[in-house]
Amino acid sequence: MTRPYLPLNALRAFEASARHLSFTRAADELNVTQAAVSYQVKLLEERLGVALFKRLPRGLMITAEGEALLPVMRESFDRMADMLERLEGGKVRDILNIGAVGTFAVGWLLPRLARFQAGHPLIEVRLSTHNNRVDMTLEGLDYAIRFGDGAWHGLEAQRLFDAPLSPLCTPRLAQSLEAPADLIRHTLLRSYRENEWTHWFTAAGVSRPPARTHGVTFDSSLAMMEAAVQGVGVALAPPRMFARQLSSAQVVQPFDIHAALGSYWLTRLKSRPPSGAMEAFEAWLFDEVRLAYGHEA
Missing domain, CATH: 3.40.190.10 (Periplasmic binding protein-like II)
Structure with missing residues (x-):
């Protein structure tokens, strides 16, 4: 059985109209007239034998058939755009x-x-x-x-x-740190993973680590490090990931003690x-x- 030929212009007109629920805004996007978009959509509806929109006094309402067709059109146009982009310059x-x-x-x-x-x-x-x-x-x-x-x-x-994680802080704050236990007096910054500081204090041999830290909790180590650079507190972070801040002396590593947590x-x-x-x-x-x-x- 031969499948019906569906013109690309009609499919594009439908997809744009469905996104905007407006022939006028679809026409602006496609740089054609409103009448041309309406005609292309009508042509597609006649080819398919179904109504894709209900025409309202102000805009459009997509039908169930249109709702079913829309995601397929979006995926198809996205895939075509990706392939054309890959072929740009004559090489895949x-x-x-x-x-x-x-x-x-x-x-x-x-x-x-x-x-x-x-x-x-x-x-x-x-x-x-x-x-x-x-x-x-x-x-x-x-x-x-x-x-x-x-x-x-x-x-x-x-x-x-x-x-592995280690404390990182500004050089000024580090001047007040002579031993790992001195950190307890400062604001301790940490990620959303619990007990990181507890693991580090244990590795540092602090006999009475704080039962819990009272610093700020971050969902991003990048934000935590920015807070440390600004002097908000001491970050517990992997020095390997912050070599740039360490080399520029924005932060220092006061103790060569690490906690390996992953x-x-x-x-x-x-x-x-x-x-x-x-x-x-x-x-x-x-x-x-x-x-x-x-x-x-």
């Missing part, structure tokens, strides 16, 4: 969607990413950040880089390196076979880890 470019913990993205990945792009000019990296909570399926991610113990259901996880991991869905772009990124990423830390990671 691969899209690589990566989600990364904000601290890792800003403090470690971004300073190195230009090297990957230079070596793989036909792979376009699309980077999003998260606070360690991510739905790879919903967000359409090829890889997610996160912090933890590597145990995530349905995911294949490869350890990148440890990121590692950074490269994760992907077990149901997602790696593409060529994914394999290239994975190989590059682990080369960078070896270059930075050797066998210490």
Whole structure:
């Protein structure tokens, strides 16, 4: 059975009209007349044999049939746009969607990413950040880089390196710190993960660590570090992720004592076979880890 021919202009007119619920605003977007949009939609309705809109005195109301068609049109146009973008310049470019913990993205990945792009000019990296909570399926991610113990259901996880925590604060605040126990007198900044300071005080040999900290809790280590730079308190964060702030002396590490509570991991869905772009990124990423830390990671 031959399927009916559906003109692209009519499909585009429907999709724009459905988003705006207005032929006039759809016409403005498509740079045509309102009459042309109305005609194209009417043509599509006649081809399909169903009404896609109810015409109202002020605007449009989409029908059940239109509601069913709209998400299919949106996905189709998005896929066409992606493919045309990949073909731009006469060469097929691969899209690589990566989600990364904000601290890792800003403090470690971004300073190195230009090297990957230079070596793989036909792979376009699309980077999003998260606070360690991510739905790879919903967000359409090829890889997610996160912090933890590597145990995530349905995911294949490869350890990148440890990121032990240590106090970081302004040089001025550090002048008042002679021993780890002195930190108890200051505002202690921490992430949403509980008991991090308790673990650190135990590692530091403080016999009576505070039962609980009374500082500020952050959902992002980046925000926590900004607070530390501004002198709000002492952050407990991985120095490896804040090398720039340490090298510029915005913050210092008053004690060479660490609490190891997890590692950074490269994760992907077990149901997602790696593409060529994914394999290239994975190989590059682990080369960078070896270059930075050797066998210490």
